[in-house]
Amino acid sequence: AQTVTQSQPEMSVQEAExxxxxxxxxxSENNYYLFWYKQPPSRQMILVIRQxxxxxxxxxxxxxxxxxQKAAKSFSLKISDSQLGDTAMYFCAFLIQGAQKLVFGQxxxxxxxx
Amino acid sequence: xxxxxxxxxxxxxxxxxxxxxxxxxxxxxxSVSWYQQTPGQGxxxxxxxxxxxxxxxxxxxGRFSGxxxxxxxxxxxxxxxxxxxxxxxxxxSSLASVREDTQYFGPGTRLTVL
Numbered sequence: 137a138q139t140v141t142q143s144q145p146e147m148s149v150q151e152a153e154x155x156x157x158x159x160x161x162x163x164s165e166n167n168y169y170l171f172w173y174k175q176p177p178s179r180q181m182i183l184v185i186r187q188x189x190x191x192x193x194x195x196x197x198x199x200x201x202x203x204x205q206k207a208a209k210s211f212s213l214k215i216s217d218s219q220l221g222d223t224a225m226y227f228c229a230f231l232i233q234g235a236q237k238l239v240f241g242q243x244x245x246x247x248x249x250x
Numbered sequence: 251x252x253x254x255x256x257x258x259x260x261x262x263x264x265x266x267x268x269x270x271x272x273x274x275x276x277x278x279x280x281s282v283s284w285y286q287q288t289p290g291q292g293x294x295x296x297x298x299x300x301x302x303x304x305x306x307x308x309x310x311x312g313r314f315s316g317x318x319x320x321x322x323x324x325x326x327x328x329x330x331x332x333x334x335x336x337x338x339x340x341x342x343s344s345l346a347s348v349r350e351d352t353q354y355f356g357p358g359t360r361l362t363v364l
Contacts, residue, residue: 169351169352171352173355178357179338179357179358179360180355180357180358181340181342181355181358182355183352183354183355186352227293231351231353233351234346234351235306236281236283236298236300236305236306236344236346236351236353237283237295237298237306237308238283238285238293238295238342238353239295240292240293241292242292243292
């Protein structure tokens with residue numbers, strides 16, 4: 137069975153700072169995807185970034201980037217120049233290719249302070 | 251392109267009743283997945299439908315069921331409601347193709363069971 141672990145229940149940083157959220161996962165599969173979703177107070181789950189396991193290059197999306205360490209089964213999210221609108225719950229998620237069943241971590245509550 | 255829509259957004263029911271939730275996927279998406287989100291258990295996978303067929307099922311009792319129509323819209327039904335069924339129910343749609351498995355979420359239906 138696949139598991140996803142987010143070891144930081146809560147984090148808080150000042151606006152414009154850089155913050156890194158941690159995620160580790162466990163699987164014996166070779167073909168899978170990893171995602172970061174954010175869930176603001178509105179509860180809408182929004183895709184932040186995705187990474188295909190077969191790609192060695194780390195995904196980036198504007199201020200968001202990941203550090204994907206396949207051997208270590210680690211998938212951290214870095215938010216640069218953090219903004220107030222980044223305040224949300226962040227979920228790391230794992231998907232086996234073709235299975236359409238996301239496995240989520242417990243989430244990290246991120247607060248950006250002015 | 252319109253996003254995933256869910257109706258209703260809020261529901262209040264009493265124990266023993268049944269409820270039906272609806273999800274309309276992004277145009278062209280044939281896969282619809284359902285998740286339950288609670289403070290205690292986090293995000294848990296319920297089931298996934300593709301081309302009107304249930305392909306994957308999570309570890310939920312038979313009171314939870316679903317279906318998908320020919321236009322890819324999906325419904326989820328919970329019978330004999332229990333207090334513990336109070337949760338945010340999220341649906342997500344995906345192209346579910348070989349290289350595109352990303353799931354996009356709707357705004358959710360918040361179910362309260364009294």
